[in-house]
Amino acid sequence: MSTETLIPEEPEAPTNRPPSMRRVKLWLQRPYARKILILNVVIGFLLLPLAWLLLAGMNQTGAPASEIMKDIEQTVFVFTIVSIPITAFVFAVLVYSLLGWRHVTGDEPPMQDSPAIRTNRIGVILWTVSSTLLAMFLVVWGLVELAQITANSFGSIAANEQPGQKSAEIINVTGQQWVWTFEYPEHNGLTSDVLYLPLDRPVYFNVTSKDVIHNFWAVELGVKVDANPGAITQTGVTANKLGTFNVRCAELCGMHHAYMQTQIQVLEQDAFDSWVRESGGKKTS
Amino acid sequence: MSVDAAVETKTVFGSEVPQPPQHGAAGGVMRRLNFGTGLVGGIGLATIAGWVTAIITPSSASSDTFAPMEPTYVYLAVLLGWFIGFMLGMGAFVGPLRWVVGRDITHSDAEYMAGKDLGRKRYWKYTTDHKVVGIQYLIVAMLVLGFAGLLAMLIRTELGMTWTSLFTPSFYNSMIGTHGIAMIIGMIVIISGPLGNFIVPMMIGARDMAFPRLNALSLWLFVSAVPMLVSSMFMGGIQDGWSVYYPLAAQAPPGMLGYQLTIIVFAISTAVASVNLMTTILTMRAKGMTWSRTPIFVYGIFAASVMGLYAFPFFQYAQILGLSDRVFNTSFFDPLNGGSVWLYENLFWLLGHPEVYVILIPSMAVALELMPVFLRKPLFSFNFAVAGIVGVVALSGLVWAHHMYMTGWAPAANYPFMLSTELISIPVGFLVLVAIGTFWRGTAWTRLPLMAVYAVVFNKMIGGVTGVYLSDVPADQYFHGSMFVVAHFHYMLMGAGLFGAMAGIAFFFPKMTGRFLDERIGSIGLWTAFVGFQITFMSMFVAGLQGQPRRVLDFDDQFNLSNWISTIGAYVIGIGMLIFLSAIITSWRSGVLASSNPWGSKSLEWQTATPVPLENFPVLPVVTDRPYDYGVPDPYEVEFDSTDEDLTEKVGTK
């Protein structure tokens, strides 16, 4: 028995399914498809300036004054840019639904129903994949950045275990209704109600409260942590810009919560040292 | 072994149907109880309780911090007296008491309680008919939202008048707190209450809810909670934001008791309503209504009930613990004495996050429900809509501590919570996908309900993207506690939530009231509010970016401009909402009469007559079709089946 009889003579009949690229081109030939994509791009470009506008809003008072704040701004910028495509697409569909596809007004339901599209595998897959990719990107970006910022600000490391940053300044921040008090334990317990910071040196904050929950927010430096009564929270920053900045309380703490703010003065190391000396503190290192 | 002798029968469609034996006597005090007796009972018992407490409390009674305790005890007694007296007067205890002694409610009693033949009076009584309860919920929820909206206007006025102060800081703080909690309560109820009660049983082809008496109970518990909240403003107010963090709340005047009891009672009301809705949806769907034939709105209400059921007790117990701290001097949240502020925050946000989905999911569900009707095509990818809702419910309990990124309670926990919070954007995105897919190539019948959905989706996108910023821990390090957060959640809860409620009310108005909601006035109101909304909250984003903290009545000059703009926008919202409200009122009284299915919907609730008879359907329906069975075959399907070069002749230019 020869093998030829088991193998069909003719090649298999071609299917009717056109190759993928052809299908994409065919889909694009539909007038609404092209127009929505164009609308998507146009709206996207209209939304693009938002990324810079958001930053402009944040920078009005001198930000960024630290690496952390720069990271935060970069995050906001990038997140805006990557969110624009999907957002613009949604807006494009909304617009085209009113202006492009048919619409009727009137008291009676439309006579003619629309195409019964119950699902569209490609559309659903595209959306799911792109929204998942976007979410994954945002998560990974955020996790990496959080790890970096935590490393920069000793967020979860105890005060006496800082990794080799001998020159870090420790400041104890106490919030109470409705003032901030800053204590410099390394300078003989010098206290101040304005936050003086040395330029380009890591500063490590221990924060607590004497009564209710406050929130220590060094606005332009991008530092924020709750001041809890009965607990000590920690954060840190390296200020890399000279100037005057703001500390605000960002957790409702009673009647004069709105007034619980004070200043930050970032000084050169020498100016900082002279301030310490003049205020009765002692340089320890 | 039954007790009563003869078996009664009733003639139904010409045949004799045996009725269950009755074990009590019909009539009685129950029939004379209504809202009036409830008020009498409540105010009476409140007065007595307060008076007695004032007498027996020694005037030197003080707490450990030397605060006089007498006002606290008296106010507590007044609130409890009001609650018990009001529920007694309404007749809420009749059912349980009769159950205990074995004298059950008779059939004629049940009909009476359902409001049969009572006319308008049934809205003022402990009525069990789900349609009556739905209308009652609508009225009360609108009152609560109106009260909160008035407070919002006052808040924005204060913030806009940057050159002066209209209110003291304490009063301002109590305004924002009361505005917050009243809005939250109103928004939780505004869709699940009216539409969940009125529409869902009809939508699944049932005659009523699973537990009609519990239905009335949940409503009247809600009603009893409202005066408690309002009264708190007269007892010093809630000066701690709607979240009432401790230990600031421990410093608050006795008005805080009003908040605590409001929440405790409201949580019971919500739990009861959730149990009712879930059991109804699970057990009383019409024959043939498999899960794939159940409308998406039912899924949404079910999801909201699930989240409300497991999450609300945490909030309730947080308030019970706080109440205990205040009245009995325990120290759950008092750090001097072993308490922890983080305990309160965790308990609070364990509810606080699912709660925003309790508000948002019904709103998206109602939008998705009405879209097929107005676009005359099926809901796009029903399975993904369900997946989105289920995904949100599953993840909603795992993300709460993203509200606590900055508290320092567990810095290492920030990583997993950031992950879960980002993940939840995927199922929410599915819901947007379904909306977009339903719009796709649809012929839009641009009536008011559908136009509102455009507003909902637009606002949802902005709210969602700004939520992404907040979910990122480093970015939150800038934004937490600033006006940026306030703008974000207003976009979600009001932009998507409230506008969705307006869409739902406009959609179901003809079924609930028998008349059309006036399109012209309603649309003017809606779009005015929409424009005002964008102005107010876009400007508020700017204020947050600039660094304005939240809950402040006075701020640096650099924030003035954004606040002025926000206030102007707020007034525009107010005008728009008032116009919309006037549309509701005038249409209800004298609007154009509607037929029983004016939108041409294929859904079960529209197959009832209008006004809906007591038993909804004369014969319980049997479902044989998928929902949203609209639409004609897709003309473009053809092109993928052939290899023709030029198809435009065949399928036309659309």
Added chain:
Amino acid sequence: MARRSRLGMWFFIVADVAGTIALVISYTYLWSLNVNGGWAPPGATLTASQTNTALPTTPPTASFAVEWPFWAILLVVVAATALMWFGYRSARSGNHAGLLIGAGLSFLVTVAALVFQWIQISTFPFDAGDGAYASAVLLLCASNIFHLLLLLFLGMGIFMRARKGLIDKANWYQAQLTGYYMTWVCVAFLLGAILTTFLVVSPNTDPAIFGTFKQQ
């Protein structure tokens, strides 16, 4: 109807579980934090004994609660539950006398549990202001009382309805649902007993001193 009521009871139990978990979380979290050293009642020794007679000159001390009453009351509640189960099983098999005995005894035993719980609360060696442990235990016991009061209401209802013949071989589901709820209440009591026996002394032995940056 029975199916609906069963579902309703399950959902109600879910809400009750969530609330009890809130109390468990409160107890455990405060135990682990020992904020400002305020977990233990002032004067409590390191071993969870009842009174500390070894310190003669200190004022009356508050201390941790004795453990065995929690377990004893739990046993009483279990007994009441078992009786109710017995009653409902009897009803199912047509034994009406068994139903009455079971339901009636269950009710009485519940009353006993309530009395015992009340006695336990009033004889605690601390009061509400004595720190976080005291607060948490008192609220756990208050929750117990609340559960027992509900059980009283349900038990009385079952008994009276059984007497009237409303619960019988054909219609026993309400007794069954009461049995389910009582079983959950046993679990709630068990959780309380476990917490107060095994999580007594806080592991955090050097909490921060309130308002300062030092530790104890």
